[in-house]
Amino acid sequence: MKLIAFDADDTLWVNEPNFVGVKEKFCELLAHYVDQQTLSSQLYDAEVRNLQVFGYGAKSFMLSMIETAIELTDGAITGREIQQIIDTSRRLLDYPIDVLDGIPEVLDVFSKHFELMVLTKGDLFDQESKLARSGLGHYFKHIEIVSEKNEQSYQRVLTRYNVAPADFIMIGNSLKSDILPVVHIGGRAIYIPSDTTWVHEHVADEQLVGKSFTTLASARELLTLLGVKEIA
Amino acid sequence: MKLIAFDADDTLWVNEPNFVGVKEKFCELLAHYVDQQTLSSQLYDAEVRNLQVFGYGAKSFMLSMIETAIELTDGAITGREIQQIIDTSRRLLDYPIDVLDGIPEVLDVFSKHFELMVLTKGDLFDQESKLARSGLGHYFKHIEIVSEKNEQSYQRVLTRYNVAPADFIMIGNSLKSDILPVVHIGGRAIYIPSDTTWVHEHVADEQLVGKSFTTLASARELLTLLGVKEIA
Numbered sequence: 436m437k438l439i440a441f442d443a444d445d446t447l448w449v450n451e452p453n454f455v456g457v458k459e460k461f462c463e464l465l466a467h468y469v470d471q472q473t474l475s476s477q478l479y480d481a482e483v484r485n486l487q488v489f490g491y492g493a494k495s496f497m498l499s500m501i502e503t504a505i506e507l508t509d510g511a512i513t514g515r516e517i518q519q520i521i522d523t524s525r526r527l528l529d530y531p532i533d534v535l536d537g538i539p540e541v542l543d544v545f546s547k548h549f550e551l552m553v554l555t556k557g558d559l560f561d562q563e564s565k566l567a568r569s570g571l572g573h574y575f576k577h578i579e580i581v582s583e584k585n586e587q588s589y590q591r592v593l594t595r596y597n598v599a600p601a602d603f604i605m606i607g608n609s610l611k612s613d614i615l616p617v618v619h620i621g622g623r624a625i626y627i628p629s630d631t632t633w634v635h636e637h638v639a640d641e642q643l644v645g646k647s648f649t650t651l652a653s654a655r656e657l658l659t660l661l662g663v664k665e666i667a
Numbered sequence: 668m669k670l671i672a673f674d675a676d677d678t679l680w681v682n683e684p685n686f687v688g689v690k691e692k693f694c695e696l697l698a699h700y701v702d703q704q705t706l707s708s709q710l711y712d713a714e715v716r717n718l719q720v721f722g723y724g725a726k727s728f729m730l731s732m733i734e735t736a737i738e739l740t741d742g743a744i745t746g747r748e749i750q751q752i753i754d755t756s757r758r759l760l761d762y763p764i765d766v767l768d769g770i771p772e773v774l775d776v777f778s779k780h781f782e783l784m785v786l787t788k789g790d791l792f793d794q795e796s797k798l799a800r801s802g803l804g805h806y807f808k809h810i811e812i813v814s815e816k817n818e819q820s821y822q823r824v825l826t827r828y829n830v831a832p833a834d835f836i837m838i839g840n841s842l843k844s845d846i847l848p849v850v851h852i853g854g855r856a857i858y859i860p861s862d863t864t865w866v867h868e869h870v871a872d873e874q875l876v877g878k879s880f881t882t883l884a885s886a887r888e889l890l891t892l893l894g895v896k897e898i899a
Contacts, residue, residue, distance in 0.1 A: 488757065488760045489760065490793070504746070512746035513742060514737040514743060514744035514749065518734070518742060521730070558722070558790070559814050560723070582792045
């Protein structure tokens with residue numbers, strides 16, 4: 436039996452656009468202190484720097500925004516304004532989940548033929564909460580939330596479930612986290628790009644040279660690709 | 668083969684005293700705004716309220732401190748002071764790990780006779796980082812980081828590893844998270860109290876009535892209790 440793993444954010448449901456929305460509000464809020472360009476680039480620097488201490492997720496992002504705001508205003512930002520940043524970004528932790536088009540249909544069919552897993556990186560609490568809010572939880576036999584998605588972490592998951600790479604399919608929207616490491620360990624990867632991808636997840640074209648994976652325009656095409664459409 | 672799981676914070680290494688230290692610094696920092704008593708009780712309220720949105724861990728705690736500071740100063744706290752709160756609490760994420768007395772000896776013996784697991788709740792990234800910094804990682808065959816330790820989550824772990832409750836031993840310092848739920852599902856629980864326990868982990872005496880578990884004064888006593896001292 437094949438194990439099919441789905442990435443969560445922007446593969447099962449809309450995520451990055453929520454972060455983009457919060458970033459826009461953040462820029463508006465600080466517009467009288469600093470221009471948007473400087474703010475964006477400084478925030479990105481803080482996010483990447485803090486990844487090593489905070490990890491991924493909404494709480495890290497909130498702390499990075501607060502730090503950036505203090506830094507760029509040279510401490511002049513008020514407590515009240517920081518509270519506004521917290522209030523604006525807090526909704527990243529409990530926004531209603533917008534499941535992507537075709538996903539329920541695909542999961543409904545796939546769950547009858549394959550073992551399904553959610554395999555996502557990020558904040559444990561946050562990701563579990565999103566899965567619960569999505570109403571998709573019952574389709575998945577396994578949930579794996581890891582702190583980083585790289586060859587080692589995929590290998591660890593496959594070892595834990597005693598699955599050979601050849602029997603493993605990973606579906607996701609990030610070339611860096613969902614596709615390349617899986618291809619490198621001999622698994623099959625299916626790439627479904629999302630409209631908005633965090634720049635940290637981008638990979639250079641040359642990293643893709645010689646790599647085999649399938650790109651689909653939408654989740655719905657998975658039914659045809661994996662040959663279970665007729666059965667459905 | 669028995670599966671023995673260890674809680675991490677204040678079971679394998681010192682943790683809560685670091686939080687207490689940061690809370691003290693936080694009170695000092697805000698001493699000119701508000702008295703310590705009010706601050707402590709308000710911070711605790713914020714922590715518990717935020718548990719449901721943020722989960723456990725250092726990042727949640729940082730955000731709760733920032734919120735409390737803004738709330739209690741009615742927004743008058745400056746960006747510079749908030750940065751000081753962040754700087755003070757940041758060390759919760761990278762402090763050097765102080766492994767508790769007897770733990771390496773116990774793990775060294777146990778790892779030869781049992782399957783060992785770290786089973787902890789909290790922030791995924793933070794807990795993995797502490798385990799790595801502790802240098803104890805190689806003793807453990809399994810690492811499970813869950814968002815909450817209750818009967819359901821213990822049951823899930825045992826099902827995943829195909830272990831009967833009767834073959835499961837949990838060792839920890841929290842009656843609420845490590846002992847009672849394990850006793851309730853029919854596992855064996857060994858309680859090693861720590862000097863400092865977060866008030867949220869306290870349980871009322873009446874909850875302990877009729878519950879069987881072993882209390883030890885220190886990790887070292889595990890060797891005698893589980894009868895492998897002579898073999899060592």
